[in-house]
Amino acid sequence: MTTAIRTGNRRARKVDFDLPPKNALPSRRGKIAGLIALIAAAVYFLGPVYWLVVASTKNNRDLTSTFGFWFAEWNLGANYDSLMSWTQGMFWRWVGNSIFYSVTAGVVGTLFAIMAGYAIAKFSFPGKKVAVAIIMAGLLMPVALLTVPLYLEFHALGLVDTVWAIIIPSAVSPFGVFLGMVYAQSVPTELLEAARIDGAGELRIFFTIVMRLLAPAMVTIFLFIFVATWNNFLLPLLMVSSQELKPVTLGLFGMMSYFSPNKGAVMLGALLGVLPLIILFFTLQRYLRSGLAAGAVKG
């Protein structure tokens, strides 16, 4: 190929390395058809999000009367004001709650999951097989069905309408343990043995060696728990009733169903409510992909 000529251009060279030999490339017609399919799919997936951005800048009248996929009179400020007044100034509190629940559940859940995964991968102890089987069964458990009995349990414990009612259930991630187990297998046993011979305690080994080696895996687990907590709707719907404790999903749903709302304001709320998640997602998406890869290959 032409690598020799292009060596000055690093970008072109890198691409060439990824490509198969010329005869393995798709035919011209196949390529065009494939490209059309990909672009159509991109329009389907991105179109609604783009519309959400446009709609959040319009007032109710322009929403119905102007072309949907382009901007009309700029009404973002008024929509923001009406979002604030309709949520009685609680909107940013709700976003803050979502961040708080997701971060807390994510940090605690990740630590516990990686500890359990490490124990399963690197220690032998009685009852291990049973524990693994139960955790894997939990992976397939329809979690929504647990929410009703969970409510009964937390009601009896007096934890309903507290932050614990959201954080404790969200911090338990069988998938996190599964990922932790897969990744912890890659920790070299010799390294652990060497540390033991040097007299390091188990806790010290875990916190200084294992956690450092598994840091990327922990980011992955954290992301999965964070996203699941942020997206959960049924759990806060059952567990939380005070306005001060609502996450943003629940708050927006209440806003949509109780008022005959300014739709542009609802759209703006939806947009602002998912923005933190989208930013996190795209800065850390390679970790999500590595987690999915581990699940796909082992599953």
Place this chain on the structure above:
Amino acid sequence: MTLTTPPTVAAAAATARATSPTRKGRGRRGGARREALTGWAFMAPFSVLFIVVFVIPIAVSIRASMFSEVPSGEGLYGGGELVEAFVGFDNFAIAIANETFWAGMGRVVLYAIVQIPIMTIAALGLALLLDSFIVRRPGVFRLSFFLPYAIPGVIAAMMWLYLYTPEVSPFMQYLPEGTDFMAPGTILLSMANMTTWTYTGYNMLIFLAALQAAPRDLYEAARIDGASGWQIAIKIKVPLVRGAALLAVLLSIIGTIQLFNEPTVMESQNPWMGKGYTPMMLTYNSLLGAVSPSGTGMASAYSLLMAVIAGGLAIVYAVLQRRKGGNS
């Protein structure tokens, strides 16, 4: 650590427990006990929370499903204090006889039969396209397909609700007169579209990961043998992602049985759907007392019944797939 036992015993112990990677040089019985203790110590925090969040609720719901809240009977309207009474399997009998429950179950099963194949095939198709060097930089497409997954289900449902509302929707004016996305005959498909929109990219990433884990030499070898791109996709790549597809479909079945967010949002603007449109809505609303029969006992009975049905469907699906795989 000091070794007090003869090396042969240590070696025997090591082979006996060859499964444990940490066994090396730790033949002592005390070492084994210490290892067991350490293992459980690391397991403990997760185990405690797991028991609180998974095990106890199951026990609680089994107990609650056997009880019913009945008035003690002194009041004027048969009222008075509500007391719990043991009713055995009565709640299950009522749930099984409840037409609303089975109508809802029928809806989610229909939903699953339509939505899961469409989503899985679309995800697989997109993964194959991105894996076939049609575009040099698949990253942009990958990200845009995956973006909807970052949007919480409720918020996505609210957005689609507006997209389906004729006055607000940006595209409905271009559709034939009388198109109604929220009529009794179409609303299930409209909700299936929401789920497809949210989860196709996620499933596509799973397939893409499985495809990219396969050795590239495999494709090259097939090329040299004269296979076309299409043949490679169907005969080599699709079988490669079979395991991932099985898991994705299984998780989708389990997810669909508990369908709640989308119908709840839709119902808020389309009250004709009723509070028991899907089994999960029925369960939630019977706990709240918004449908009759209600109460914790009924809600628990519905939950358990759904868990059994979901588990049954998942097992049937897994067995069918395995048998099919064994024959071919």
